Amino acid sequence: MAETAEQDQIMEPQEAPQVELDRYSKEELHRFLGEMLFYRRFEEKAEEAYAIGKIGGFCHLHIGQEAVALGMIGPLREDDYVITAYRDHTQGLAKGADPGAVMAELYGRDTGTSRGKGGSMHIFDVEKGFMGGHGIVGAQVPLAAGMGFAIRYREEDRVCVCFMGDAAVNQGAFHEALNMAAIWKLPVIFVVENNEYGMGTAFSRVSALPVVDRARGLGVRAHHVDAQDIVRTHAFMEDLVEEVRGGAGPQYVDARTYRFKGHSMSDPVSGTYRSTEEVESRKKEQDPIGVLRDRLMEAELLTEEELEELDKEARARAQEAADWAEEQPDPDPSELYTHVYAEENEHGRLYFDGRDREED
Amino acid sequence: MTEDAATPPTPEHASRTSRGEPSTFLEAIAEALFEEMIRDEAVLLLGEDIGEYGGAFKVTRGFLDRFGPDRVVDTPIAEAGFTGLAAGAAHVGLRPVVEMQFMDFISPAYDVITNYIATSRYRGAGAQPLVIRGPVGGGGRAGPFHSQNVEMAFFHTPGLNIVYPSTARDAKGLLKAAIRSDEPVIFEEHKGLYRAPFLREVLPVDDLVIPLGKARTAREGEDVTVVTYGMMVHRCLAAARSLEEEGVSVEVVDLRTLLPLDDDHIMESVRKTGRLLIVHEDTRTGGIAGEIAIRVNEQAFEWLDAPIARVTAPDAPVPYAPDLEDAFLPDEAEIARAVRYLAKY
Numbered sequence: 001m002a003e004t005a006e007q008d009q010i011m012e013p014q015e016a017p018q019v020e021l022d023r024y025s026k027e028e029l030h031r032f033l034g035e036m037l038f039y040r041r042f043e044e045k046a047e048e049a050y051a052i053g054k055i056g057g058f059c060h061l062h063i064g065q066e067a068v069a070l071g072m073i074g075p076l077r078e079d080d081y082v083i084t085a086y087r088d089h090t091q092g093l094a095k096g097a098d099p100g101a102v103m104a105e106l107y108g109r110d111t112g113t114s115r116g117k118g119g120s121m122h123i124f125d126v127e128k129g130f131m132g133g134h135g136i137v138g139a140q141v142p143l144a145a146g147m148g149f150a151i152r153y154r155e156e157d158r159v160c161v162c163f164m165g166d167a168a169v170n171q172g173a174f175h176e177a178l179n180m181a182a183i184w185k186l187p188v189i190f191v192v193e194n195n196e197y198g199m200g201t202a203f204s205r206v207s208a209l210p211v212v213d214r215a216r217g218l219g220v221r222a223h224h225v226d227a228q229d230i231v232r233t234h235a236f237m238e239d240l241v242e243e244v245r246g247g248a249g250p251q252y253v254d255a256r257t258y259r260f261k262g263h264s265m266s267d268p269v270s271g272t273y274r275s276t277e278e279v280e281s282r283k284k285e286q287d288p289i290g291v292l293r294d295r296l297m298e299a300e301l302l303t304e305e306e307l308e309e310l311d312k313e314a315r316a317r318a319q320e321a322a323d324w325a326e327e328q329p330d331p332d333p334s335e336l337y338t339h340v341y342a343e344e345n346e347h348g349r350l351y352f353d354g355r356d357r358e359e360d
Numbered sequence: 361m362t363e364d365a366a367t368p369p370t371p372e373h374a375s376r377t378s379r380g381e382p383s384t385f386l387e388a389i390a391e392a393l394f395e396e397m398i399r400d401e402a403v404l405l406l407g408e409d410i411g412e413y414g415g416a417f418k419v420t421r422g423f424l425d426r427f428g429p430d431r432v433v434d435t436p437i438a439e440a441g442f443t444g445l446a447a448g449a450a451h452v453g454l455r456p457v458v459e460m461q462f463m464d465f466i467s468p469a470y471d472v473i474t475n476y477i478a479t480s481r482y483r484g485a486g487a488q489p490l491v492i493r494g495p496v497g498g499g500g501r502a503g504p505f506h507s508q509n510v511e512m513a514f515f516h517t518p519g520l521n522i523v524y525p526s527t528a529r530d531a532k533g534l535l536k537a538a539i540r541s542d543e544p545v546i547f548e549e550h551k552g553l554y555r556a557p558f559l560r561e562v563l564p565v566d567d568l569v570i571p572l573g574k575a576r577t578a579r580e581g582e583d584v585t586v587v588t589y590g591m592m593v594h595r596c597l598a599a600a601r602s603l604e605e606e607g608v609s610v611e612v613v614d615l616r617t618l619l620p621l622d623d624d625h626i627m628e629s630v631r632k633t634g635r636l637l638i639v640h641e642d643t644r645t646g647g648i649a650g651e652i653a654i655r656v657n658e659q660a661f662e663w664l665d666a667p668i669a670r671v672t673a674p675d676a677p678v679p680y681a682p683d684l685e686d687a688f689l690p691d692e693a694e695i696a697r698a699v700r701y702l703a704k705y
Contacts, residue, residue, distance in 0.1 A: 105484075117482050118482075122483040122484065124484045126485060126486050131448075131485065132483065133485075134476065135475070136471060136476075139475065140444075140476075142443070142445045142447070142472065143444050143448030145445045145448060146445035146446055146447055146448020146452075146456075147448045148448075149449045150452045153430055153449070153454060172468075173471075176436065176438035176440055176444075177444065179436055179438070179441070180436060180441055339481045339482045340519050341481070341543055342487065342542040
């Protein structure tokens with residue numbers, strides 16, 4: 001019984017503490033602001049391109065959740081792994097993917113991160129440790145456990161950070177993966193980007209317990225953090241990553257955030273599953289960019305001119321990515337058959353597209 | 361690899377070849393796993409009850425003592441979870457071999473296999489080279505959930521390889537090739553072959569690797585080609601032997617790898633005999649016979665002297681009752697009847 005009480009104590013979810021601004025230099029704080037502004041402007045560019053048909057299919061914007069990408073990925077090394085679901089553009093950028101190549105992927109171009117074959121939901125940069133970009137809710141969670149397993153197997157000191165949306169915690173794969181991470185003490189940080197809605201359904205309508213409590217029965221330590229506050233999130237993650245690197249085993253983070261846009265491009269921002277008042281008040285009170293801006297200005301660490309300059313740079317970088325993507329070639333139709341297998345395999349099929357037989 | 365006093369013993373069933381002894385089909389698989397684990401530290405095994413218990417069919421008996429719990433991993437009963445975990449580990453350089461206790465249990469992992477593993481390279485992520493292996497097939501009175509053949513659930517998915525050996529030699533050589541392949545491989549092992557005495561053979565002592573994607577001629581003949589795989593190879597060979605006495609010469613082609621299919625080998629045989637029977641233990645509709653027939657139609661139509669025929673299991677779950685199951689599985693008599701029809705056509 002004593003052991004159970006002790007375990008209960010360990011399993012009590014911990015809140016990430018508030019941290020003072022002086023943990024970071026002014027330059028570092030400005031960099032935080034500049035990066036988040038860049039993510040926002042990048043996504044706005046994507047939105048713009050989508051509206052005029054340059055980007056097709058599904059496109060899930062990260063606007064409102066920028067501090068999650070930067071705060072959770074910023075503290076990682078290049079050789080650490082990040083894996084995520086389909087709201088993946090800015091997470092790829094945060095892990096070091098080239099913005100032009102990410103935009104080119106959205107445009108379906110040959111030089112995109114997946115040569116135009118993956119699209120918005122499947123951004124990859126394996127060399128930078130960004131392991132995608134996966135289009136099915138929760139199914140990437142076991143893969144993250146596998147990367148953690150490989151790290152432990154090879155006795156490396158990397159960590160793997162696995163993002164998922166709040167709705168993913170109701171998938172069976174989530175429970176299977178966290179259980180394995182716990183029994184084998186895998187170096188994986190499972191981050192739930194808790195924006196309160198799985199597409200158009202409030203999390204609370206489909207879940208009996210809050211997000212933060214869902215790991216308790218699986219033996220994984222839980223934390224929660226105000227993930228609209230980049231300073232707090234970044235500092236929290238720095239410490240957590242070092243703990244996991246040191247052998248603390250898997251961790252579970254309820255990163256409390258909010259999505260300012262619709263689930264995807266075709267989805268209304270508000271009016272059906274959430275009220276306009278709710279969205280407007282969250283944008284006003286909890287915009288990660290606004291939160292940092294206000295805090296820096298209050299501490300006299302940022303002037304209006306500096307803010308304008310940072311935003312100008314962010315816009316220029318986003319524009320540069322879009323301009324580059326615009327100039328990229330479309331994939332050749334022959335690319336349809338490449339990268340299915342290690343070697344292209346025709347399987348001796350008879351086609352009627354002129355590839356294999358001369359017309360008689 | 362040097363063996364010293366501290367090294368636990370090599371499992372007897374996984375080292376028959378080194379002692380000049382014959383191996384069963386199951387032992388050939390154990391040898392392939394064992395040798396690949398010795399050869400490459402990145403190779404590891406994951407599955408339900410494979411460690412302490414030694415596996416439901418004892419393929420990995422003794423492996424835990426030899427390789428330790430990091431490389432012989434007893435997983436929770438969570439196929440989606442551990443197959444996904446294996447995919448993630450494969451993605452970053454390990455070579456996992458996943459055992460499905462019965463291949464019927466692969467269905468919870470269908471998502472990760474078809475959506476993630478099969479498309480990983482195409483999505484720009486690079487390969488997820490892993491092997492998913494396990495027992496398939498009927499005849500053991502094991503009923504609907506422990507007797508199925510799973511190939512056609514995956515045959516339609518570009519990016520996968522499907523291997524289905526019929527002899528001890530092929531089982532070992534193909535499994536070793538599968539483990540070394542940069543492709544994901546689904547590897548089906550018919551339970552009825554595991555301990556079949558007639559399949560015991562002394563295997564070559566050198567590194568036996570048989571390339572994926574290549575069929576073999578199990579028996580040469582002139583009049584009718586029978587294309588088949590797995591357990592049915594042996595029923596077709598038995599039918600061919602009895603037909604020989606009637607004066608019908610049957611060529612039996614063992615596909616060995618179902619995906620990718622070895623079209624060239626099939627066409628070569630069909631062009632020789634002009635008559636084709638396809639036999640599979642899997643059910644009829646959407647079975648591999650349909651795909652082979654259309655390919656022959658595309659590539660060797662002019663050589664055909666008779667319609668293409670098939671003998672398969674009926675479109676039904678695998679029944680439990682012995683009489684029913686025997687009626688369900690294609691047998692020698694049915695195969696012979698179909699060959700006679702083609703020969704006379």
